[in-house]
Amino acid sequence: MSSHHHDHHPAIADALRADPAEIQNVLQRSRALWGGGYVDAAKKDTVLPAECGVLRNVLGRVPKFPGRVVETEGGGMSELRYETWETGFEIKGTSTWSTSTDGCELRSKTMSLKLHSGVSKSRQCVLTTKTSFAEWPGIRERDAHATAGNHLAILIMAWAYILSARWAELQSSDETDVESRPRGITYSDVQAGRATGQDEIAAEALEIDIGETDEPAARWWAAVLAAGEGWHAEFEVKGRTYKSPWSAHLAPDPSIILRCKTFHSSSDSTSGPADTDFESPPSSRQALQWLQDYSDRQGVLSQCIPALAASLFLPTKMLSDSEPVALPLPRMSRRALLLPRPSLENPTETAIQHEWNLIPYYMTLSLYHWGLRAVLSGSFFNSAVPCNLVNPWLQPAIECIGPIIDRGDLKCFAAVMSQRPPDIAALWVGAVIMGLEKPIWFEASHGWFSTELQAAAWTKSFQTFIHLPLGNSTGREDGVNWRWETDDGLSREDRGFRDTDAIPYWDGGYNFRDTVPSSVPASKALSSESLSEWATQNVFHWLRAEGFPSDERDIFNHEWLEMGGSSDESEEDVDSIPEEQEKTAMVHEWIENVLS
Numbered sequence: 001m002s003s004h005h006h007d008h009h010p011a012i013a014d015a016l017r018a019d020p021a022e023i024q025n026v027l028q029r030s031r032a033l034w035g036g037g038y039v040d041a042a043k044k045d046t047v048l049p050a051e052c053g054v055l056r057n058v059l060g061r062v063p064k065f066p067g068r069v070v071e072t073e074g075g076g077m078s079e080l081r082y083e084t085w086e087t088g089f090e091i092k093g094t095s096t097w098s099t100s101t102d103g104c105e106l107r108s109k110t111m112s113l114k115l116h117s118g119v120s121k122s123r124q125c126v127l128t129t130k131t132s133f134a135e136w137p138g139i140r141e142r143d144a145h146a147t148a149g150n151h152l153a154i155l156i157m158a159w160a161y162i163l164s165a166r167w168a169e170l171q172s173s174d175e176t177d178v179e180s181r182p183r184g185i186t187y188s189d190v191q192a193g194r195a196t197g198q199d200e201i202a203a204e205a206l207e208i209d210i211g212e213t214d215e216p217a218a219r220w221w222a223a224v225l226a227a228g229e230g231w232h233a234e235f236e237v238k239g240r241t242y243k244s245p246w247s248a249h250l251a252p253d254p255s256i257i258l259r260c261k262t263f264h265s266s267s268d269s270t271s272g273p274a275d276t277d278f279e280s281p282p283s284s285r286q287a288l289q290w291l292q293d294y295s296d297r298q299g300v301l302s303q304c305i306p307a308l309a310a311s312l313f314l315p316t317k318m319l320s321d322s323e324p325v326a327l328p329l330p331r332m333s334r335r336a337l338l339l340p341r342p343s344l345e346n347p348t349e350t351a352i353q354h355e356w357n358l359i360p361y362y363m364t365l366s367l368y369h370w371g372l373r374a375v376l377s378g379s380f381f382n383s384a385v386p387c388n389l390v391n392p393w394l395q396p397a398i399e400c401i402g403p404i405i406d407r408g409d410l411k412c413f414a415a416v417m418s419q420r421p422p423d424i425a426a427l428w429v430g431a432v433i434m435g436l437e438k439p440i441w442f443e444a445s446h447g448w449f450s451t452e453l454q455a456a457a458w459t460k461s462f463q464t465f466i467h468l469p470l471g472n473s474t475g476r477e478d479g480v481n482w483r484w485e486t487d488d489g490l491s492r493e494d495r496g497f498r499d500t501d502a503i504p505y506w507d508g509g510y511n512f513r514d515t516v517p518s519s520v521p522a523s524k525a526l527s528s529e530s531l532s533e534w535a536t537q538n539v540f541h542w543l544r545a546e547g548f549p550s551d552e553r554d555i556f557n558h559e560w561l562e563m564g565g566s567s568d569e570s571e572e573d574v575d576s577i578p579e580e581q582e583k584t585a586m587v588h589e590w591i592e593n594v595l596s
Contacts, residue, residue: 016388016536016558016560016561017388017529017532018386018388018389018392018532022389023389023391023392024392026385026389026392026393027392027395027396030392030393030394030395030396030397031396031399031400033396034396034397034399034400034401034416035396035399035400037419038400038416038419038420039400039401039404039412039416041415041419042412042413042415042416042419043412045140045415046137046138047137047138047139047140048137048138048139048140048411048414048415048418048429049139049140049415049418049419049422049425050139050140051418051422051423051425051426052139052305052306052414052418052425052426052428052429053139053302053305053306053426054305054425054426055305055308055309055355055362055426055427055430056355056358057422057423057424058365058375058423058424058426058427058459059358059361059362059365059458059459059496059497060423060457060458060459060460060461060496060497061457061458061460061495061496061497061498062361062364062365062458062459062496062497063093063361063364063458063482063484063494063495063496063497064360064361064364064494064496064497065167065170065360065361065363065364065367066080066091066170066484067080067170067171067172068080068170068171068172070484070486070491070492071491071492072486072488072490072491072492073490073491073492073493074490076490078486078487078488078490078491079486079487079488080484080485080486080487081485081486081487082237082238083114084118084237084238084240084242086120086240087119087120088116088117088118088119088120088242088245089116089117089118089237089240089242090114090115090116090117090118091114091115091117091484091485092112092113092114092115092484092485093112093113093115093482093483093484093485093494094110094111094112094113094482094483094485095110095111095112095113095454095457095481095482095483096108096109096110096481097109097110097111097453111453111454112485113368113454115364115367115368116245116315116319116367116369117167117245117367118235118237118242118243118244118245119242119243119244119245119247119315119318120242120243121243121247122229122232122243122247122248122249123247123248123249123314123317123318123324123325124248124249124250124251124324124325125153125156125157125248125249125250125251125324125325125326125327126250126251126253126324126325126326126327127153127206127250127251127254127327127328127329127330128326128327128328128329129328129329130326131326131327131328131435132326132328132410132432132433132434132435132437133150133152133328133410133411133432133433134150134328134329135150136149136150136152136303136328137411138302139302139306149298149300149330149331149332149333150303150328150329150330150331151295151298151300151303151307151330151332152303152306152307152310152327152328152330152433153327153328153329153330154208154225154294154330155291155295155300155303155304155307155308156248156307156310156311156327156433157224157225157248157249157250158224158287158290158291158294158307159246159291159307159308159310159311160224160246160247160248160311160314161220161223161224161231161233161287162284162287162288162291162359163244163246163284163311163359163362163363163366164185164231164233164244164246164247165185165233165281165282165283165284165287166284166359166360166363167233167235167244167245167246167363168183168184168185168233168234168235168244169283169284170360171184171235172184184233184234184235185231185232185233185234185281186231186232186234186281187219187223187230187231187279187280187281188223188226188228188229188230188231188232190223190226190227190228190229190230191219191222191223191226191230192208192221192222192223192225192226192227192230192255192256192257192258193205193255193256193257193258194218194222194257194258194259194260195207195257195258195259195260196259196260196261196262197261201257202255202257204254204255205254205255205256205257206254206255206256206257206329206330207256207257207259207332208221208225208256208257208258208259208330208332209258209259209260209298209332210258210259210260210294210297211260211261211294211297212260212261212262213260213261213262213290213293214262215262216282217290217293218258218260218262219279220281220282220287220290221258221260221290221294222258223281225250225256225258226249226250226256227250227251227252227253227255227256228249228250228252229247229249230249231281232247233246233247245314245315245318245366245367246311246314246315246366248314248325251324254329284356284359285356288352288353288355288356289353291304291352292304292352292353295352298332298333299333301352304352305352305355305426306426306429306430306433307433308355308362308430309426309427309429309430309431309433310429310430310431310433310434311366311430312362312365312366312372312427312430313366313372313430313431313434313436314366314434315366315367315369316366316369316372316373316434316436317434319369320369325434325435326435327433328433358497361496361497365458365459368454368455368458370452370455371452371454371455371458371459372427372431372455373440373443374452374455374456374461375424375427375452375455375459375461376424376427376428376431376436376440377440377443377444377448378456378461379417379420379421379424379428379444379461380394380397380420380444380445381393381394381444381535387532387535387536387538387539388532388535388536389532390447390531390532390535390536391447391528391529391530391531391532392532394444394445394447394531395531397445398445400416401413401416401441401445402445404416405437405438405441410432410437413432413437414428414429414432421461423459423460423461424459424461446531447530447531447532447535448538458496481493481495482494482495482496533560536560536561537560537561540556540561
């Protein structure tokens with residue numbers, strides 16, 4: 001009960017708290033959904049849902065990662081603006097927000113976003129059995145393609161190169177010439193060892209069979225799986241040299257030996273004349289073809305998309321801590337050796353090859369660290385649930401998912417989260433592979449969420465009413481115009497990714513105000529209201545960051561908010577903002593920085 005009471009508004013003390021009957025209703029419905037729905041379904045299946053192998057649906061309206069030179073409105077070209085410091089560089093974009101609701105007089109609002117797009121060093125990765133998905137459960141595949149062993153680490157290292165090569169291509173003076181060798185990417189002298197025929201390898205070494213392939217492909221794999229930096233993707237900005245934010249290399253233990261049989265080919269239709277130079281790193285498109293060839297041979301195409309999703313979190317790992325990234329130790333399968341060698345003369349066009357056109361969009365999303373976390377943590381919330389009912393909504397989720405996290409049943413956890421919503425299922429699998437499930441779960445289970453409008457608009461992920469479509473608008477994304485910041489400020493508007501083949505986005509759930517079915521078991525009593533209080537305070541502070549009307553004084557004196565100060569007060573009052581309001585703003589800014 002609030003300590004503030006006003007005669008002109010006698011019921012205000014409980015205005016923010018939900019009715020007890022409504023609390024019980026949401027408790028029971030949430031328990032039925034999380035426990036009887038999501039968790040039960042996840043436990044019944046031995047493999048991950050098919051949605052975990054589809055990543056493109058998360059793109060929504062994500063803009064394309066820009067090249068060094070971007071097109072202007074008049075058809076000219078303009079230099080991208082870079083902000084640099086010793087350990088990295090950023091690029092910046094701005095979005096202009098407006099509502100399409102008829103008759104709305106709200107002014108448009110411009111917000112900026114910086115993406116950390118260059119780093120100073122490569123991130124080391126270690127292979128271990130003590131990590132997420134050491135045993136790969138497999139994905140329920142639509143094409144019934146065989147899945148053999150665990151090749152996630154191998155594929156992640158390959159994707160790290162492909163993303164970095166595309167980064168280098170986009171930073172070159174003519175990014176449209178994607179078939180040529182990208183400037184800025186080179187091999188080092190560090191390579192994985194090779195074995196041919198009946199060559200014996202040391203017992204402690206890890207043997208990776210890349211099969212029969214040409215010399216340029218073998219040289220590439222030797223660089224990608226080297227113990228150390230086998231390749232460098234670099235770009236010079238304002239006199240300093242920076243690396244791709246997806247730069248990654250393997251630790252020296254265990255050492256990797258490539259089992260292969262190489263041949264020379266001068267007529268490979270997928271390569272081109274430059275491929276006769278074995279010491280020239282391949283383009284991103286060529287590297288993707290070699291990744292597909294390996295996946296075809298090993299029967300692990302279904303692991304390619306989860307590996308790509310995991311590689312999108314390499315920049316997040318780069319910034320969040322200095323520890324090596326733990327990846328599951330590869331486990332080869334003998335039955336994969338029976339698969340025929342892919343034809344280099346007539347390469348099969350698969351979904352993996354189609355992903356090449358989407359790489360620049362994935363790159364933008366990958367570098368939006370706050371946005372990625374907001375999208376994933378938002379899975380635990382529901383835009384149909386008011387802020388003051390977050391406790392009864394989250395408590396059953398905590399009761400159901402907490403034990404799953406504690407016992408390390410990551411297959412079950414990923415299967416549960418792949419249903420909330422299916423569009424980001426593959427992204428969740430990638431986060432779990434990279435070991436990010438615990439920090440994200442910790443934040444969500446404490447009711448913490450970041451109101452990232454840009455992430456909601458780009459991915460169509462709605463966790464609060466703030467993210468929902470407005471009036472006659474078909475979605476928040478229709479009210480935002482994105483532009484990359486250039487030196488002359490003349491960049492063209494980027495309307496973001498469009499794909500009519502992507503599945504419709506999830507609408508967030510069902511109506512919680514319906515009558516509870518008699519089949520739903522009684523729920524435990526509500527343990528506290530702390531999560532509802534935090535969520536309510538978070539949203540109110542976001543909505544009234546610059547003050548609040550004087551007629552809302554009673555609401556903001558509620559013990560859940562205690563904001564003080566009114567934007568409608570006299571000039572003298574406004575000039576002297578109450579100390580508690582200033583402190584509150586500082587605390588919230590600090591919390592947002594910590595969670596990033």
